[in-house]
Amino acid sequence: METGTVPRVDTHPYFEVDEARSREFERVWGAARGILGYLREINNIPIATRYIFASFAFFLVGGSFALLMRTQLAVPQSDFLDPRTYNQLFTMHGTTMMFLFVIPFIEAVANYFLPLMLGTRDLPFPRMTTLALWTYIWGGLFIFTSFLFGEAPEAGWFAYVPLSNREFSPGLGMDFWDIGLSVAEIAAMGAGAELLIAVLRMRAPGQALHRLPIFAWAMIVFAFMIIFAFTPLIVGTLMLELDRKALTSFFVPENGGDPLLWQHLFWFFGHPEVYIMFIPALGMVSQIVPVFTRRPLVGYPLVVMAMIAIGFVSFGLWVHHMFATGLSPTALGFFAAASLLIAIPSGVQIFAWIATIWTGRPVWRTPLLFVVGFILIFVMGGVTGTMVGSVPFDLQVHDSFFVVAHFHYVLIGGVVFPFYAMLYYWMPKVTGRLLSERLGKWQFWLMFVSFNVAFFPMHILGLLGMPRRIYTYEAGLGWETLNLVSTVGAWVFGLSASLIAVNLLWSLKRGKPAGANPWNAGTLEWWEPSPPPNAQFKFIPFVRSRDPLWDQTTLGPLPEEEHEERLIEPLRSAPTRWRGALIVSALDARPIAIVQMPRSTIWPFVMSVGFVTTFAGLLVENLWILGPGLAVIGISIIGWFWPDKDQDAAIEEIGTDPGPGKLPLAIAGPISNGWWAMLVFLLVMATALATFIASYFYLGDGPGWPPVAPPARSATLATFVAVAVAATTYIFARGVRRKTLRARRIGLIATAALALAFLVPAYGAWTELGLRARDSAYASAVVTILGFEWLMAIVLLVLVAGSIAWAFGKPKDPRGDGLALLAELQGYFMTGSWAVVFVVLYLLPRLW
Amino acid sequence: MVTGARRSADDPERRGGESARPDERRVGAATLLFSFLGPPVLWAIHFNLVYFLNTLFCSGGWGGGDVVVMLTALPFGAASAASGIIAYRNWRELREGRSLRVGLVETGGRSSVLLVMGVAASVLFTLLIVLESFAPIYVPPCAEVGP
Numbered sequence A: 001m002e003t004g005t006v007p008r009v010d011t012h013p014y015f016e017v018d019e020a021r022s023r024e025f026e027r028v029w030g031a032a033r034g035i036l037g038y039l040r041e042i043n044n045i046p047i048a049t050r051y052i053f054a055s056f057a058f059f060l061v062g063g064s065f066a067l068l069m070r071t072q073l074a075v076p077q078s079d080f081l082d083p084r085t086y087n088q089l090f091t092m093h094g095t096t097m098m099f100l101f102v103i104p105f106i107e108a109v110a111n112y113f114l115p116l117m118l119g120t121r122d123l124p125f126p127r128m129t130t131l132a133l134w135t136y137i138w139g140g141l142f143i144f145t146s147f148l149f150g151e152a153p154e155a156g157w158f159a160y161v162p163l164s165n166r167e168f169s170p171g172l173g174m175d176f177w178d179i180g181l182s183v184a185e186i187a188a189m190g191a192g193a194e195l196l197i198a199v200l201r202m203r204a205p206g207q208a209l210h211r212l213p214i215f216a217w218a219m220i221v222f223a224f225m226i227i228f229a230f231t232p233l234i235v236g237t238l239m240l241e242l243d244r245k246a247l248t249s250f251f252v253p254e255n256g257g258d259p260l261l262w263q264h265l266f267w268f269f270g271h272p273e274v275y276i277m278f279i280p281a282l283g284m285v286s287q288i289v290p291v292f293t294r295r296p297l298v299g300y301p302l303v304v305m306a307m308i309a310i311g312f313v314s315f316g317l318w319v320h321h322m323f324a325t326g327l328s329p330t331a332l333g334f335f336a337a338a339s340l341l342i343a344i345p346s347g348v349q350i351f352a353w354i355a356t357i358w359t360g361r362p363v364w365r366t367p368l369l370f371v372v373g374f375i376l377i378f379v380m381g382g383v384t385g386t387m388v389g390s391v392p393f394d395l396q397v398h399d400s401f402f403v404v405a406h407f408h409y410v411l412i413g414g415v416v417f418p419f420y421a422m423l424y425y426w427m428p429k430v431t432g433r434l435l436s437e438r439l440g441k442w443q444f445w446l447m448f449v450s451f452n453v454a455f456f457p458m459h460i461l462g463l464l465g466m467p468r469r470i471y472t473y474e475a476g477l478g479w480e481t482l483n484l485v486s487t488v489g490a491w492v493f494g495l496s497a498s499l500i501a502v503n504l505l506w507s508l509k510r511g512k513p514a515g516a517n518p519w520n521a522g523t524l525e526w527w528e529p530s531p532p533p534n535a536q537f538k539f540i541p542f543v544r545s546r547d548p549l550w551d552q553t554t555l556g557p558l559p560e561e562e563h564e565e566r567l568i569e570p571l572r573s574a575p576t577r578w579r580g581a582l583i584v585s586a587l588d589a590r591p592i593a594i595v596q597m598p599r600s601t602i603w604p605f606v607m608s609v610g611f612v613t614t615f616a617g618l619l620v621e622n623l624w625i626l627g628p629g630l631a632v633i634g635i636s637i638i639g640w641f642w643p644d645k646d647q648d649a650a651i652e653e654i655g656t657d658p659g660p661g662k663l664p665l666a667i668a669g670p671i672s673n674g675w676w677a678m679l680v681f682l683l684v685m686a687t688a689l690a691t692f693i694a695s696y697f698y699l700g701d702g703p704g705w706p707p708v709a710p711p712a713r714s715a716t717l718a719t720f721v722a723v724a725v726a727a728t729t730y731i732f733a734r735g736v737r738r739k740t741l742r743a744r745r746i747g748l749i750a751t752a753a754l755a756l757a758f759l760v761p762a763y764g765a766w767t768e769l770g771l772r773a774r775d776s777a778y779a780s781a782v783v784t785i786l787g788f789e790w791l792m793a794i795v796l797l798v799l800v801a802g803s804i805a806w807a808f809g810k811p812k813d814p815r816g817d818g819l820a821l822l823a824e825l826q827g828y829f830m831t832g833s834w835a836v837v838f839v840v841l842y843l844l845p846r847l848w
Numbered sequence B: 001m002v003t004g005a006r007r008s009a010d011d012p013e014r015r016g017g018e019s020a021r022p023d024e025r026r027v028g029a030a031t032l033l034f035s036f037l038g039p040p041v042l043w044a045i046h047f048n049l050v051y052f053l054n055t056l057f058c059s060g061g062w063g064g065g066d067v068v069v070m071l072t073a074l075p076f077g078a079a080s081a082a083s084g085i086i087a088y089r090n091w092r093e094l095r096e097g098r099s100l101r102v103g104l105v106e107t108g109g110r111s112s113v114l115l116v117m118g119v120a121a122s123v124l125f126t127l128l129i130v131l132e133s134f135a136p137i138y139v140p141p142c143a144e145v146g147p
Helices: A019-028 A034-040 A044-072 A083-118 A128-148 A174-199 A215-246 A259-295 A300-316 A328-342 A341-360 A364-387 A390-399 A401-431 A436-465 A480-497 A498-508 A559-567 A603-620 A623-641 A645-654 A673-699 A713-737 A742-771 A776-807 A814-847 B029-059 B065-071 B073-097 B108-131
Strands: A578-583 A591-597
Touching: A019 A603, A044 A083, A044 A259, A044 A364, A044 A401, A044 A480, A083 A128, A083 A174, A083 A215, A083 A259, A083 A401, A128 A436, A128 A603, A174 A215, A174 A300, A174 A603, A215 A259, A215 A300, A215 A673, A259 A300, A259 A341, A259 A364, A259 A480, A259 A578, A259 A673, A259 A776, A300 A328, A300 A341, A300 B029, A300 B108, A328 A341, A328 A364, A328 A390, A328 B029, A328 B108, A341 A364, A364 A390, A364 A401, A364 A591, A364 A814, A401 A436, A401 A498, A436 A480, A436 A498, A480 A498, A578 A645, A591 A645, A603 A623, A623 A776, A673 A776, A673 A814, A713 A742, A713 A776, A713 A814, A742 A776, B029 B065, B029 B073, B029 B108, B073 B108
Parallel strands: none
Antiparallel strands: A578 A591
């Protein structure tokens, strides 16, 4: 390939190196050593590498389950697998691919490459990335250990009620699924929140929104979708688990519950989930196509808007999985319209790629082949998607193999092929070695052909009436040949998909050194060496284009950027006593602060062990396991947040006050990443509350619903307390902002007392009901909503308790201000959420 | 690679400070927000509203739900279309006011790009709002229970 515009060794004076300072900088960012160091490591490069390999291992396991299923279906009346094992395999195949492969793999890739693309040194919360990694691994293994006990889940990856309730799924299988999944999902949400904050706040100066790499845009959409889609799933699995433990009756019809509620909650997650997987893949494709066609992407704004539009519309499609459940025809019409029109933004992107290839000078290397394969297969999946988006057609092929064919064309074509394109494109950056082109091309053609051999016949099988999720079938139905062909294709596909491992091993041994930018790409990740060091971006680059390595002659500052250059001088091959990175404004990427990043620590690993122990205790309902698990979590929270010397050094070196030509240290308030993380947390909590309330309304008027409004004495008292919490929150936050210690201390103590007091009437509101949660769906909904408010008060208590410790221990320390301003957000949220709950549970029934 | 097709952003003849500090006028944050996110947010509200109204009318056994659903197209469709018109007008003004240097490396600054996205969003989501509102023309509003 040709060489880019920015020379490999940038001679701009900005990049002149002070060797001693440079060595110190590398030492500060260096990897932790030894076995304990392996567990303490938090830097994005090694953590993301582990993430990538762990998720790929799950992919191979999930894929092998598919091969076993296809072997069973190769011939009629096969006894290769018994029905129960078959059910377990299809449940775990879907669960593994959806929850343990695709989402973690995307997050792993983003963890690795986003900081490199954005020109930043790490993700905003490296400890959380590490916690997410370990929690995900434990969560995945947790689900798989169910096989060891002969208790693997077998109600499908969708876990429809009543099939998944205690009556039809006795034993621990579904509990493994419920709890393990929740662990993995919480990890995914944490990672999603981190990626969102990374893109919005940690970029190179000048990388304004219109210069963001498309993959970064994709990750913004991805992260928002995760927050809004995964939360209802977690709420749903909580409800299901409570029902299974006979504590509630959300899905028990005889108590006023409704099994269809589960389908709504599941598919409100499940359909956006498809696009959650798909949108990052689109982002990857939009990164790869310009590089191999030697021109910028056609229609950048339209491609970005298409991704955002897909993100929105994907939340209006969930009922198309429920067309056959008896909803009103007009309601089906709303969802059918959205299902069909989502083809427009998808089509916009397809045409943008085709136009880019058409008007460029394509270089047919393996990544581009996989992209073209993706376009062809995905378009076919899209065409069948519009077919099943139409209600009459869907009713004909519902639950048939046609649907299996459709979604595999979408998911393998739309997600797995871009993943392979991405692996061939970015793996040289990870390993520093080029993969074999010849083997890559062989792999592409084998995968492309065998994929169509495996899955195309399923369309016909579906139209011939073969239902999905059957473990065998009778001979003479005309399905034999197509099933056999499909199985042969599946085996070839499975083996050819594994060739990447062979290629990787070959490349590690014999691959040519990749150099920093083997493809002559234009984005920043190709500026750093391959593989990138832990100490990345010793010099923060200045961005003036979407493709800086193509369009700029230097990544150093121009004369008119002298002000920015002066601002970020403390980050020039520095700091050398602690890890520092740049915070920029979200829209224009103007430097606004410096952030101190944590060093290696064991606490994320310890906390993940606490999580898995706690969940194991919940699974077997054993306090001797649950208790130590909770204790480990508690200890690791204290260890995690314990002030360290690096923070002291950063405060001393940078200070928290901005001055002329000087950036402050980001510790407290909207300038800090922690404040933004708190906002995301509250967004998640608001979504959870909205899900509970939507479920309450959905279940309304069923049997067991009270004929009159519930007693409101305790709830009214709780309302007064909640309003008082808002007032005292205002007082202490004002004290923090105006540096008035007295107001701060009084406000905090009063808030703590009120939050504690709130628990009493909130509990009283439950006892006044005179119902156990399991007595009716109504009681289940009310009690869980009240429980949610309890949780909010406890979170506030914890934050305020920490703030009080700072206010009395080290009142001038900015870290105390930071914590208090987080408590402020939580205080207002608690009051606001209780107000909503009061209106919904107590006022509306009186007005209706 | 692309150097033949496009001049470097740092090329003094071309640059003139443009790429580091785009000289295009900035559009106000509220206008940008309405143009950029208005249509999808309007659609999301409308979608939930029509679903709620349909369920309400059907469960209450009241007539006229189809007309109410169709009427929702007016305010929401108009607002979504208006955001597109505002975005287009602002974008056109930016384009007219821009110096000739702009657009060689980047087709516009932040405002331009977000406004183009806004126009596209307006077209798509207005269409969606109208199509969904008129679903009752083609199908009965409530499920019919068979004998």
